Amino acid sequence: MTVINKMNVEEQAIQAKKAAKTLSLLKTEEKNAALLTLADVLDTEYESILTANKADLEKGSNKGYDAAYIDRLTLTKERVEEFAQGLRDVAKLEDPTGIVDSDWTLDNQLNVQKVTVPLGVIGMIYEARPNVTVDATGLALKSGNAIVLKGGSSAITSNKQIVEVMHRGLEKTKIPKEAVQFIDSTDREATQQLFTMKQHIDVLIPRGGGSLIQAVVNNATVPVLETGVGNCHIYIDAEADVEKALAILVNAKTDRPAVCNAVETAIIHKDWLETNKDALIQAFNENNINVHGDEAAVQVFPGAVLAREDDWANEYLSRDIAVKTVNHLDNAIDHIDTYGTKHSEAIITENVQTAETFMKLVDAAALYHNASTRFTDGGALGFGAEIGISTQKLHARGPMGLPALTTIKYMMNGNGQIR
Template structure:
């Protein structure tokens, strides 16, 4: 399969904008029918997608990508079925457009309605996860938006094939295939061009590592819905139940270490560590979790290595974890304030007052009391697929499902009123 290195990005954006006009007129039933058709076509053509994915995986092995990166890049029949099912799940969700949020009539008889509408054309820039191609397309189409996709070069063959399949599916529906555009180029100029097409692109959403996100935020003239990396913390309080704490820590660290809602640092109250150091050590050993700890953690946990300043800010994306010991919840919050990325933070404690303090004072998009950070996910929280997890505070925050891909219009109906 050949990959184009020169594409007309502006032409693709213009086609997407025209398609968005058509898409905005379609009914919920027509959009849902299209999503179900796409899911069926993806299931039927999974072998062509896996064949393309093999080429990306081979290139990844030659370039020496680490295990976490290769896991994000890898597709299987089961994973293709999962993101096809994700489209079916999105089809079941309430249409976020056309909802009347407010309705009132002025003294002069002018009726005012505040109504949700699509954003228009979404630009999506992402790295090694081919599933994002499907998730983002499905959410965009259901919310009445066209989308211009720019995936990373490491997944170029997988993404191009997935979009080819999506286009064949859309040809069987009321949605024009031009509503999903893929920039099939490894040329950085194509990405830079996408940054600046404010005339055609309504919003940019970056999804990937910190360097990608900052490149978009710092260089784009198009409005950006900022997603964030996940340096997530589990704070184990002095009054934490040992079984809950260990089970949550293991799940948050090892279920899928390469995802952004995995825990990267455990902050442990010194009293809890003193009482439960043997159980903690055994649990870490059984789950092959490598520890980078502060002075006390290194002293009591066999095999732990001393943590440097970088360890507190590191998104390991592996089964490594940093361990910081503290005297109280205030010290835990201070550490999170210093090193957290405002993504997902958890406290394990049986003390409600301590939990309330943590939940109110920690600044993050998602907070958990006695639960794993792994639930910061659109599907896990009942949103269907997600287009990303926003760590900013404007427009949308946390897992961004369908409502995050809408804006509002004020629609006024009168009978000749003038001012």
């Protein structure tokens, strides 16, 4: 374990804040050039990153991490190349800063402009995935922000090497390497310190499991852009098309079961289930989907286990699914209100009025009618990239792309006006 030096952590935040000033003055072309340079250096120095990653994998294997966790932790040449391509893709996106959102002149001829500007310094607290180190850095720099990275202990060696490689790249650009800080301590005190450095950090973004996110939300004095776990639901209405329902449900459960926009609970109208149970049983069997159901569902699905209370709130991140049977749309909405995490919710129905009611009454960042929840993703929705998915309502909600990493300033130009 690295011994934490409180002054070192604070000094890193101070350096990031100074670097943010330099970043705010750079032209779009200079930021893009820096991102392309970072991409090239990652491609060139991938072997050193893979060597560092092996150390994390060995440690993870010794600690008994499960296969899904090891997969998220594992880096290959191809995955590093994907990191690099992600930076190139971000470089192609529109610069979200310096945009005049509105412009007007008062009766006294004082001109007022509402302009987008960087947040300043972003504190990124995350777990497991080394790709977040690169993705978050690219988005922060493109939007003119400095970033302080605090990754989890499981990927500490990989993340440290990735940042060292990116620092060497930044030395060739107009962006100071101090704009990207990595806290290499595995001590929780370092994370706790980030929670309270409001004078240096402008916003915290936690990305990981529910316990990490709640620890940040409950303890931070720095403003938090809350990302959320995804206990996502799909409601199959009595008037749902069978082919659509089966395709959407299977896709949302099995495409990538361990991601936050995968469906965890199927809420099914009893009339639809009675008519189409054979087709649904076959779909579940063919895709190795395991059912945790209420009493009615257990009677329908062979091998289903009776759901416990925690099954309705569980983010399985596997091929397990909870199945709730209901008699009415209102019952489905009540269930989502009780157990949902305000991430992504879907309805499958051919009744437009029913769909509109669902979309208006369900409180979530992303709502779908006759489509899979797997589209709650910055890339899939055309944002180009995302730093996380916000389940809160202030500032940003849903997949957070570059615009979510900006705020606004009112800039007034006058000619001696006084009040």
